[in-house]
Amino acid sequence: LEGYDPPQTTRVVAADGTVLGELFLERRTVVPIERIPTVMTDAVIAAEDADFRTHEGLDYPGMIRAMLANVTSGRLAQGASTITQQVARTFFLTREKKFSRKIREILLTRRIEERLTKDEILYLYLNQINFGHARYGVQEAARFYFDKDISEVTVAEAALMAGIPKGPAVYSPLTHPDAARKRRAYVLGEMAEQKMISAELAAQAADAPLGLAPQRGFDARLAPEAVARALDEITAYVDRERLRHGGYRIETTIDPRLQRLARR
Numbered sequence: 001l002e003g004y005d006p007p008q009t010t011r012v013v014a015a016d017g018t019v020l021g022e023l024f025l026e027r028r029t030v031v032p033i034e035r036i037p038t039v040m041t042d043a044v045i046a047a048e049d050a051d052f053r054t055h056e057g058l059d060y061p062g063m064i065r066a067m068l069a070n071v072t073s074g075r076l077a078q079g080a081s082t083i084t085q086q087v088a089r090t091f092f093l094t095r096e097k098k099f100s101r102k103i104r105e106i107l108l109t110r111r112i113e114e115r116l117t118k119d120e121i122l123y124l125y126l127n128q129i130n131f132g133h134a135r136y137g138v139q140e141a142a143r144f145y146f147d148k149d150i151s152e153v154t155v156a157e158a159a160l161m162a163g164i165p166k167g168p169a170v171y172s173p174l175t176h177p178d179a180a181r182k183r184r185a186y187v188l189g190e191m192a193e194q195k196m197i198s199a200e201l202a203a204q205a206a207d208a209p210l211g212l213a214p215q216r217g218f219d220a221r222l223a224p225e226a227v228a229r230a231l232d233e234i235t236a237y238v239d240r241e242r243l244r245h246g247g248y249r250i251e252t253t254i255d256p257r258l259q260r261l262a263r264r
Contacts, residue, residue, distance in 0.1 A: 001120055006030065006128060008247035009140070012227045014254040019218040021227035023244055028136040029143075030247065031150060033123040036138060039155050041122055042197075043162035046190035049083040057084040057113035058106065085109045087125050131161060132168030145173065147213035155197060156205035159187040173210050180210065222263070223254050 007025035014020055033041075045052045081089070088108035093101055112121065131141035141161050142150040153161070163183035164171045173180035185206040192202040230250050234243065 001116060001124070004030075004124060004127075005245075006136075007245050010243055010246040010248040010250065012230050012250045012252060014223070014252060014256045014259075016256065018222075018256045020223050020252065020254060021220065021231075022218070023231070024246055025244055026136050027134050027140050027144075028127065029139040030127045030137065031139045033119050033126070035149075035151050036122075036126055037151055037153065037158070039197075040138060040150060040153060040158045040161070041126070042191055042194075043155075043158040043187055044122075044126065045083070046194055046196060047159075047162040047166070047187045048086070050190065050194055052083050053118060055082065057082060057109040082109070083125050084112055084121055087121055087128075088112055090128055091124070129165045130168050131164050132172045133174065145212055154205070154208075155188070155191075155201060156184070156208040157211065159191065159205060160184045160210065163187045173212055174215070177210060181206075222256060223252075223259050226252055226254050226259075 006028055008028045008030055009022055009024040009026075011019050012021040012023075049055075085105055088105050092108055093105055116124075127137040127139075130136055131138070131144070133144060135141050135144045138161065139150045141164070142148050142153055142157070145161065146153065146157050148157075160173060160180060160183075163180065163186065164173075166183070170176060171180050171183045188197070188202040188206050191197045192199045197205075230252055231240075231243065234248070234250055238248070
């Protein structure tokens with residue numbers, strides 16, 4: 001946990017916070033678990049692993065069902081992955097479908113559960129997973145889909161986001177809105193089933209519009225010289241590779257309104 005240092009986005013911003021440029025290996029902004037609202041953690045647990053808070057890392061009934069199916073087919077056709085298993089696989093293993101890899105995953109899962117709290121496991125999972133469109137972690141997903149900080153998402157937005165990691169290419173609300181709505185409804189139903197929210201709230205959220213933010217992105221043509229200058233100056237303190245690995249916010253004195261006027 002102490003060594004968790006994934007690639008994050010470095011942003012160069014204007015005086016008012018307007019993004020002028022980005023540098024990244026992966027678009028990710030790590031946020032502490034305290035900043036992630038309960039509605040978001042509940043939605044992910046409901047979508048991925050309903051018994052996460054009570055089990056010891058492994059879903060034994062699910063594993064037995066998967067094992068029987070795999071023995072019958074003679075290959076790893078099915079899996080039964082808890083959130084902790086997904087953390088073990090994401091951080092330490094490949095996705096190859098071999099029995100030996102599955103055994104290592106089970107052993108690592110038990111060690112993770114012994115060493116980390118449930119909130120620490122969620123912290124790793126929620127900051128690491130892919131939400132589609134090259135956005136990793138809940139903070140970048142909230143920014144991309146809703147133009148919000150993760151702390152501000154609603155029940156409907158949290159359920160929509162929680163449904164994406166199962167298949168980012170299939171459940172993206174931008175490219176497959178109908179599939180995303182159905183997946184959101186499923187997640188909301190599971191949240192109601194687990195008493196995380198009321199049935200009435202689940203029904204209201206399921207009927208809500210997707211509410212996606214316009215996909216504008218930043219204007220890379222506004223102040224490219226200032227971005228280049230800022231990156232050059234900062235390399236006196238941080239080498240370029242570390243800068244690309246990221247997580248930095250570089251603030252400039254650029255006034256976007258005056259900059260547009262000057263360009264014109």
